[in-house]
Amino acid sequence: xxxxQELERWDREHLWHPFSQMADYEPLIIERxxxxxxYDLDGRGYLDGVSSLWCNVHGHHHRxxxxxxxxxxxxxxxxxxxxxxxxxxxxxxxxxxxxxPTGLNHVFFSSDGSSAIEAALKMSLQYWRQRSDALPNKTxxxxxxxxxxxxxxxxxxxxDAELFNEPFKPLLFDVLRLPTPRGLIADELAxxxxxxxxxxxxxxxxxxxxxxxxxxxxxxxxxxxLRAIRELTRRFNVHLVADEVAVGFGRTxxxxxxxxxxxxxxxxxxxxxxxxxxxxxxxxxxxxxxxxAFLGRSSEGRHFYHGHTYSGNPLCAAVAxxxxxxxxxxxxxxxxxxxxxxxxxHLRRLAxxxxxxxxxxxxxxxxxxxxxxxxxxxxxxxxxxxxxQVCRRARDQGVLIRPxxxxxxxxxxxxxxxKELDQIIAAVEFGLDACDN
Numbered sequence: 001x002x003x004x005q006e007l008e009r010w011d012r013e014h015l016w017h018p019f020s021q022m023a024d025y026e027p028l029i030i031e032r033x034x035x036x037x038x039y040d041l042d043g044r045g046y047l048d049g050v051s052s053l054w055c056n057v058h059g060h061h062h063r064x065x066x067x068x069x070x071x072x073x074x075x076x077x078x079x080x081x082x083x084x085x086x087x088x089x090x091x092x093x094x095x096x097x098x099x100x101p102t103g104l105n106h107v108f109f110s111s112d113g114s115s116a117i118e119a120a121l122k123m124s125l126q127y128w129r130q131r132s133d134a135l136p137n138k139t140x141x142x143x144x145x146x147x148x149x150x151x152x153x154x155x156x157x158x159x160d161a162e163l164f165n166e167p168f169k170p171l172l173f174d175v176l177r178l179p180t181p182r183g184l185i186a187d188e189l190a191x192x193x194x195x196x197x198x199x200x201x202x203x204x205x206x207x208x209x210x211x212x213x214x215x216x217x218x219x220x221x222x223x224x225x226l227r228a229i230r231e232l233t234r235r236f237n238v239h240l241v242a243d244e245v246a247v248g249f250g251r252t253x254x255x256x257x258x259x260x261x262x263x264x265x266x267x268x269x270x271x272x273x274x275x276x277x278x279x280x281x282x283x284x285x286x287x288x289x290x291x292x293a294f295l296g297r298s299s300e301g302r303h304f305y306h307g308h309t310y311s312g313n314p315l316c317a318a319v320a321x322x323x324x325x326x327x328x329x330x331x332x333x334x335x336x337x338x339x340x341x342x343x344x345x346h347l348r349r350l351a352x353x354x355x356x357x358x359x360x361x362x363x364x365x366x367x368x369x370x371x372x373x374x375x376x377x378x379x380x381x382x383x384x385x386x387x388x389q390v391c392r393r394a395r396d397q398g399v400l401i402r403p404x405x406x407x408x409x410x411x412x413x414x415x416x417x418x419k420e421l422d423q424i425i426a427a428v429e430f431g432l433d434a435c436d437n
Contacts, residue, residue, distance in 0.1 A: 004029075004041050028395075033060030036413050036420050038400060049394070049401035049424045051413045054214065054246050056277030058326055059415040065278055065319050065326075072318035081109070081312040089312040092321045096283060099255055099324065101264040104285040108304070109312040113245030113271030114150025116282035117207070120267040121154045122306055123290060124205040124239045130293045130302055135201075141173075142195065142206040142238070145180040148215030149207060149243050158207045161215065176203065180213065185222040192229060196236040205239035205266070210257035211362050214246040217407040218360045218367025227261035239266040245282070249273030250327070250414050252363035253336050266290065276323035277413075281316035332414055340364060342418060343410070346425040353432055366410040368428065380406055390431035399427035 002010070008027040017025060030038045030046075036059050037045045038052075048056060058065065072088060079086050093107040108123075110116050121141065128138040143149070143158040150156070156165055157172040165172065176195055181188040196203065210226050213219040233240040242265035247257040251273070254260055258268070267290075271282035296302040310316075327333065340363055347359040350368055357371040370387060372380045380386040387403025394401055401424070402409060408428060412421060 007041070035059040035061070036416050044398070046395065046398055046400040047420055047424055047427075048413060049399050049427075050409055050411050051273075052277055053272075053402075054251075054411050055272035055275075056413045057249055057273045057323060057415070058276050058330075058332070059413050060277075062276070062326070062415075065276055065322055068318045068322035069278070069315055072315050076314055078310065078313055078315070080309070082307060086312075086314045086317075088314045088321060089317040092317040092324075093312075095321060095324050096270075096285060100268060100285055101256065101258050103264045103287050104268050105288050106286050106291045108284045108286070109317075110282045110284065110308050111280050111310055112150070112282050113243075113269065114152040114155045115308065116245060116269035116271055116284045117149045117155040117158070117241070117243060118152045119284040119306055120241045120269055120286075121158070121205065121207075123267065123284065123286060123304060124241065126304065127239075127290050127293045128204055137202055138204045138238075140176060140199065140202045140204060142176045142178060142199075142203055144178050144208060144213065146213060146216035146219065147180075147207070147209065148213070149209075150245075180216065180219055181221045181225050182219065185225055185228070188222070188225065189228050189232070192232055196232055196238060200236035200238055203236075203238045205241050206233050207241040207243060209243045210247060210263070211252055211260060212247050212257070212365055214365065214409075214411075215404060217369065217404050218362075218365060218409060220360045220362050224261065226258070226263055230261075230263045230265070233266075241265060241267040241269065243269050245269055245271040247362075247365070249276075249323075250333055250336060250363075251365050251411070253333070253340055254363075255327070255333060257362075274323075275316055275320045276326075278319045278323075279313075279316040280310075281313065281320055336364065336414065339414075339416065339418070339421065342421055343425075346422070350425065350429065350432075353429070355432060355436060364412060364414060364416075367404070368408040368410070370406040370408065370432075386435060389435045390428065393431035393434045394427035397423075397427035397430050399424050401428065 011027045029041050031041050032039045036048050038048050039045050096107050097105050108119055128135045141158050145160050147160045149159045153171050158175055178192055211221055230240055242258055244256055248270050268285040275281045294302050294304055350356055351359045354374055355370055357369045357377050360367045372378050387406040387408055390408055391401050391403050
């Protein structure tokens with residue numbers, strides 16, 4: 001059994017952490033978890049204020065989820081979906097079709113959100129070439145400013161996070177970019193209409209995070225924007241790819257964010273909360289129209305030339321399926337409004353803090369934007385890493401949260417209890433006050 005000192009040394013020397021500067025990395029080693037609390041090697045508990053990177057849903061070490069994995073282990077742990085299948089993954093696909101927006105009847109499984117986006121981009125491109133009245137010139141994509149859709153080359157290309165994209169620009173394909181919708185909805189939609197009108201013959205798909213651009217700093221779109229974009233894409237014969245990797249599975253108060261504006265996209269990309277944060281799995285859902293364009297004799301080569309070794313893994317499927325049963329049996333969505341209102345009440349108070357420029361919320365997703373001067377909205381110098389400092393002080397209060405620059409993100413598991421939510425916000429307040437002194 002390695003000692004604590006060995007684990008910390010190996011953690012620094014061998015384990016390359018994502019989005020982390022390893023030169024100044026400070027080990028925090030989580031040994032176990034239960035409910036909404038994580039425990040380090042010393043047994044100290046931390047409330048999971050960001051759902052272990054926006055993916056945990058029902059809490060950690062949930063008995064029903066644990067049991068579902070154990071039961072599946074007794075059946076089969078992995079079998080390829082290339083020319084074979086398994087009952088659990090079939091049942092999960094059927095259940096997703098039942099709960100998704102009407103018309104999304106087909107499910108392609110992958111391992112993470114980036115891969116789900118990548119599959120949708122490739123499906124759209126191949127669809128336009130293979131439909132009966134082929135439109136092979138439709139090879140371009142539209143995406144929003146400040147977008148983040150993952151870290152594979154296709155998903156990075158449709159993303160617009162300069163810090164993440166800059167090193168890889170020689171590899172990326174050109175994308176038509178709409179501004180982040182922050183202003184008047186009429187102006188934003190007029191820009192979208194002009195772009196689609198001018199370029200629709202070359203555009204395969206428009207990619208969007210419905211309602212909230214999470215990695216952009218919890219940017220909440222104006223009401224009606226998603227619905228209007230759906231109408232424009234339909235009018236100009238362009239696919240709509242809805243990236244619900246972060247906002248799906250109850251985060252916005254509905255099972256899927258698209259439901260808030262009665263939108264059915266051509267592709268719905270899912271990940272993170274699909275398995276309640278237990279195992280890596282993602283899905284790309286699409287319509288029968290898209291599906292039909294890939295049907296034909298094997299010799300025609302019309303099938304989708306894309307796949308993953310662990311696509312539809314039965315262990316992942318088992319826990320995902322049980323998570324959906326928990327949503328139903330424990331009335332998870334019905335219990336969310338009171339929690340959402342409680343978070344909103346806390347945020348209204350935080351909005352008055354002298355170093356909070358604004359608070360943004362959609363469901364149980366919240367962003368608290370920090371500034372050095374509230375009156376002028378002057379930001380803190382980047383070198384101060386104020387968002388990081390606030391989160392580090394919150395950690396001293398037993399709460400784990402992560403910033404996006406100087407936006408402090410609060411996105412707890414849906415299973416969060418009232419007193420735990422209160423503790424998370426109290427820790428944020430403590431961090432704000434402590435860093436101001």
